Amino acid sequence: MYLLRKNLFFVVFILLGIFFVSGCKTLEAPSTPYQEWSTSDLDELQKSSGDTWATLRARTLDTSKPLTLSVIMDIALQNNPSTKEAWHDARVAEALQKQAESKWYPQAGLTAELSRTKANSSVSTAVEIDKSDINPALEITYLLFDFGGRKAAIEQEVQRTLAANFLFNQAIQDVLLNVATAYYTYYSSQSTYEAASSDVNDAKTALDAAQERFKSGLVTKLDVLQSQSDYDNSLYSLEEAKGKIKTSKAQLAITMGFTADTDITIVEPSKNVPMDISEKDITSIIDDALEKRPDIAALRANVSASDAAVWTADSNLWPSFSLGASGQGDWHHNYNQIENGHDENYVAYLQVSWAVFDGFNNINVKRAAQEQVESDREKLVQAELSASADIWTKYYDFKTAQRKLEFSKAFSLHADESYKLAFEGYNAGLKSILDLLQAQSKLSEARSQLIDSEDELFIAFMNLVHATGSLHIEKDIK
Numbered sequence: 001m002y003l004l005r006k007n008l009f010f011v012v013f014i015l016l017g018i019f020f021v022s023g024c025k026t027l028e029a030p031s032t033p034y035q036e037w038s039t040s041d042l043d044e045l046q047k048s049s050g051d052t053w054a055t056l057r058a059r060t061l062d063t064s065k066p067l068t069l070s071v072i073m074d075i076a077l078q079n080n081p082s083t084k085e086a087w088h089d090a091r092v093a094e095a096l097q098k099q100a101e102s103k104w105y106p107q108a109g110l111t112a113e114l115s116r117t118k119a120n121s122s123v124s125t126a127v128e129i130d131k132s133d134i135n136p137a138l139e140i141t142y143l144l145f146d147f148g149g150r151k152a153a154i155e156q157e158v159q160r161t162l163a164a165n166f167l168f169n170q171a172i173q174d175v176l177l178n179v180a181t182a183y184y185t186y187y188s189s190q191s192t193y194e195a196a197s198s199d200v201n202d203a204k205t206a207l208d209a210a211q212e213r214f215k216s217g218l219v220t221k222l223d224v225l226q227s228q229s230d231y232d233n234s235l236y237s238l239e240e241a242k243g244k245i246k247t248s249k250a251q252l253a254i255t256m257g258f259t260a261d262t263d264i265t266i267v268e269p270s271k272n273v274p275m276d277i278s279e280k281d282i283t284s285i286i287d288d289a290l291e292k293r294p295d296i297a298a299l300r301a302n303v304s305a306s307d308a309a310v311w312t313a314d315s316n317l318w319p320s321f322s323l324g325a326s327g328q329g330d331w332h333h334n335y336n337q338i339e340n341g342h343d344e345n346y347v348a349y350l351q352v353s354w355a356v357f358d359g360f361n362n363i364n365v366k367r368a369a370q371e372q373v374e375s376d377r378e379k380l381v382q383a384e385l386s387a388s389a390d391i392w393t394k395y396y397d398f399k400t401a402q403r404k405l406e407f408s409k410a411f412s413l414h415a416d417e418s419y420k421l422a423f424e425g426y427n428a429g430l431k432s433i434l435d436l437l438q439a440q441s442k443l444s445e446a447r448s449q450l451i452d453s454e455d456e457l458f459i460a461f462m463n464l465v466h467a468t469g470s471l472h473i474e475k476d477i478k
Contacts, residue, residue: 056259066267069183072256076179077172079257086164086171093164097157103150106142130335139326141351149315152308159305166298173294175255177466181459182252187269188455189248193241195447200238202419202440203231209426210433223433230437234444271454273461282395285468286388293469296387299380306373313366319354387467394460394467401457408446408453415439415446 030037059079067075077083113135120128143150210227213219250260277285290296331342355362422439425431465471 059258061256061258061262061264063263063265066265068267069180069269072183072252072266073176073179076175076256080175080255081257083168083171083175086168090161090164090168093157093161097154097161100154100157103143103153106140108138108140110136110138112136128336132333132335134331135328137326137328139324141322141324144321144323146320147315147318149312149320152311152315156305156308156312159301159308163298163301163305166294166301168294170294170298173466173469173471176471177462178255179252180462182248182255183266184269184455184458184462186245186248186252186264187266188451189241189244191451191454192448193238193245195444195451196234196238196241198447199440199444200231200234202443203227203234206423206426206433206436206440207231209423209436213427218429219433226433226437230440237444269458271458273457277395277398277464282392285395286391289391289468289470290384290387293387293467296380296383296469299376299383303373303376303380306369306376310366310369310373313362313369316355316362316365319352322351322353324349324351391464391467394464398457398460398464401453401460405450405453405457408450412446412450415443419443 061075114133115135116132118130207224207227207230210219210223214221214224249264252266253260253262253264256262256264325348326346328345329342330344331340333340419439419442422431422436426433426436462471
């Protein structure tokens, strides 16, 4: 009895030691409602997630030469986390598919038990037991037939893998669109800064002219003050343009998978946007797009997966047939009697399993699966309608941007000529300072409008290509 208590205490001690060594740490909530929570233990608690920020900081970008859009897209596809996330999701789906396919193979299980039994009694008819046993066992089962449930379960995972793969393609196209948008926005911000610098020069020229005419007694102090205020306003716009360069460059770096403070130099983009997209082609464009768009294809795969789930649920209403075999051995040694021996047992069987009544669980599982098919199908219909509207809108946004660019070019040309005439007229005393400042304001507006129109046309084109499911590096504007 003493030996039993001693062994029990030893076992409990070992288990407690394992519990404390393995670690048991509780994260506590803030101790008061008015003091900041202490993060002293945060590093230790977050070690399992890895130091991702250090990895991001370690990324380097070759800035020895300006980068083209296609090169930036290549870099983004290698570094942007959204494409990697979608890639890992697709690999998860593939693994789940192979997990389902494992049902085609026999299932084998091996167990073994080693035991030592030692007991004694102090009664008059003393009995002492001292023996050891080894009991290995092997069981193999194979599902012969389950009314198509196994095949349907595999088909369900196949369709989910297809959906994940299509979503991966969609993630790539989304990244390409984001990169192209950020790239041209950054370029446009540089152009805006150049235009703002030209506005400052024009405003300074007007101010100098007003000051000279004031010194000559040809105009009043009002001309100087008005031109000075216009000059100050142009400096304000210049500083605003500087800030937009910084923020747009940061956004481009992020889309490439780099930190916001990464230095980037880009090549001036080509402005040769295709203009020959006829309005008569819009119907065929929509039809082709609905065949190409990865997000629509993913939803179609989801509908097929839901169909397979109905098949799986239906098979659960019927019996399944399995073939099995098992073998077990028992090798024992009795130390008191110096006796060794073994026993063996083999069994082969055909098993029929059928949930005859389960409280209508399987019936309702099937009903839920059927309704899910209809829900997914309506979701697909809604997505197809939205996609057609998206393509239609993006197409006419593009056509509108084309016309706006034409008018912006004409506006810029005429505003520049008007400013030159107004400046000459002011110096000749034929125009007032208000005429000059108004012409200068129109020229500034025309410069900004032209830059915005070029930016809008490029982005409208990229949005249209993206909406049709055709955005790839080899098809983008180099």
